[in-house]
Amino acid sequence: MNVTVQNESGRVVVRMSERRLDAVIAGEFKDTVRPHVAIKGPDLVLDLSEVEFLDSSGLGAVIALKKALPEGRRMLLRGLTPNVERVFRLTRMDQVFDIIGAEHGTGS
Amino acid sequence: MASRGNATAQPIIVFTRSFVAVTRTVREVLIDMNTRLSPHATPDLMGRAELALAELLNNVALHGRDLESGDQPMVHLSVVAQPDGLACSVSDDGGLLPRVCLSSTGPDPQTHPEGGFGWFLIGHLAQSLVYFRERGRNFVAFTIPLQPPRPD
Numbered sequence: 001m002n003v004t005v006q007n008e009s010g011r012v013v014v015r016m017s018e019r020r021l022d023a024v025i026a027g028e029f030k031d032t033v034r035p036h037v038a039i040k041g042p043d044l045v046l047d048l049s050e051v052e053f054l055d056s057s058g059l060g061a062v063i064a065l066k067k068a069l070p071e072g073r074r075m076l077l078r079g080l081t082p083n084v085e086r087v088f089r090l091t092r093m094d095q096v097f098d099i100i101g102a103e104h105g106t107g108s
Numbered sequence: 109m110a111s112r113g114n115a116t117a118q119p120i121i122v123f124t125r126s127f128v129a130v131t132r133t134v135r136e137v138l139i140d141m142n143t144r145l146s147p148h149a150t151p152d153l154m155g156r157a158e159l160a161l162a163e164l165l166n167n168v169a170l171h172g173r174d175l176e177s178g179d180q181p182m183v184h185l186s187v188v189a190q191p192d193g194l195a196c197s198v199s200d201d202g203g204l205l206p207r208v209c210l211s212s213t214g215p216d217p218q219t220h221p222e223g224g225f226g227w228f229l230i231g232h233l234a235q236s237l238v239y240f241r242e243r244g245r246n247f248v249a250f251t252i253p254l255q256p257p258r259p260d
Contacts, residue, residue, distance in 0.1 A: 023131040023166040053138075053155075055162040056225035063222050083155040090232050091225050092217040 001028055005036050008045070011076075012036065015047040021058035021084075030061040037075065038068045049079025049102065054087050063093065076100050121148045121189035129169040129181045129200060138162055141187060148189040150254070157187070157194045157252040160233040163226040164198055164248060172202025172246075190251075193235075197249040205239060205246050 002017040014033055021029060037044060046062065048054070066075050076098045080088065088094040123144045127133050138158050146154055165183065172181045181202030188195045214228035215221035231237070234250035235257055241247070 020135065022135055022162060023170065024135050053158065053162075055159060055166065056223070056229060057166065059225060060222040063220050067220050067222075082152070083159065086155065087159065087225075087229070090229055091214065096217050096220065 001025055001032060003029070003032050011043050011045050012041055013045045013047055013078075015050070017050050019050065020053045021048070021051050021061070022053060022055045023057035026057035026061040029058070030064050033065055034068050037065045037073075038070065040070050041073060043074045043076065044069075045076045045078050045100075047078045048084055049081065051084055052081055054084040056087070056091075059087050059091065059093065062097075066097065074098065078102070121145065123185075123187045125183075125185045127183055127185075129165065129172060129183045129202065131166055131169050134162065134165040134169055137165070137185065141185075145187060145189055145194065149194060152256075153194060153252060153254055156233045156256070157196065160230050160250070160252055161185070161187075161196060161198070163230050167226050168198075168200045168202050168246075172200055191254075193251045193253040195249070195251050196234075197247070199245050199247045201245050204241060205248075 004015045004017065006013055006015075014036060016029065018025065018029075033046075046065070051058075062077070069075055077088075078100050079102050080099060085094075088097065088099070121144075123141050125137050125140070127137055138161060141161070142154060142158060145157075149157070165185070168181050168183055173179070181200040183198060183200045186197045215224045230250070233252060235253050237248070237250040239246070239248050
C-alpha cells in the first residue's frame with residue numbers, strides 16, 4: 001500500500017497515495033499509519049488528496065486513527081476530494097475533524 | 109451525458125454482474141461499473157451510486173456469510189441508467205438482513221464511532237428502497253436520483 005510519511009513545515013504529513021480507501025485496505029491502512037499517529041509529536045496532517053473513493057470502512061479507519069492520538073496531539077485532514085468529502089458530510093463526521101484545504105492553502 | 113432528444117430511440121444502458129461477495133471483487137465490480145456507466149451519468153451521480161452500492165455489497169461480503177455452509181454469498185447486481193437516475197438492484201443468497209439495518213438512524217459523531225454508517229449512508233443516498241427475502245435470497249432495489257433528494 002502506498003503511504004508516505006514526511007515532515008513538512010513542522011508538521012508530520014501522512015499522505016495516502018491510493019485511489020481507493022475502501023473495505024479492501026481499510027484495516028491495512030489503519031495498521032500502517034497507527035504507529036505514526038499513536039506517539040507524541042507535532043500536529044499531524046492526513047493528506048487524502050489522491051483518494052477518489054472512500055467508503056464507511058475507510059471512514060472507520062480514519063476515525064480509529066484520530067482515536068489513537070495521544071493527549072494534546074491533533075490530526076488534520078487535508079485535500080478531501082468530492083466523493084470523500086461527501087462521506088464526512090453525510091455522516092456528520094466533518095463536525096469532529098479539523099479539515100483544511102488543498103496543499104497550497106494556508107491551513108491552520 | 110447522451111442527448112435525450114429522441115428518448116424512445118435510446119438504447120437501454122445497463123450494467124450487470126454476478127459474483128462471489130468478497131471485498132476485492134466488490135471493488136473490481138464497482139470500478140467496472142464506473143467505466144461502463146460514467147459516460148451516461150454525472151460524476152456526482154456516479155459518486156453517490158458507487159458509495160451506496162459499496163456499502164450494500166461490502167455488507168454482504170463482510171456479514172452475509174451463510175452460517176451453516178460458511179460460503180460467501182453469490183450476488184447478482186444490475187444497474188440501469190435512466191433519465192432520472194441510476195436504478196440499482198442487488199440480490200444475494202446470504203443470511204437474513206437484520207431489519208434494524210433498514211431503519212438505521214446513524215451513529216452519533218461525537219462518540220467517534222468506527223462503524224455502523226453503511227445503512228445510514230444507503231438511506232441517505234437512495235430513493236424508493238425496497239427489501240424482501242424470498243426462497244433464501246435477499247432482494248434490495250433502489251434508485252440513486254439524478255438530483256440529490258435533499259441538500260447535502
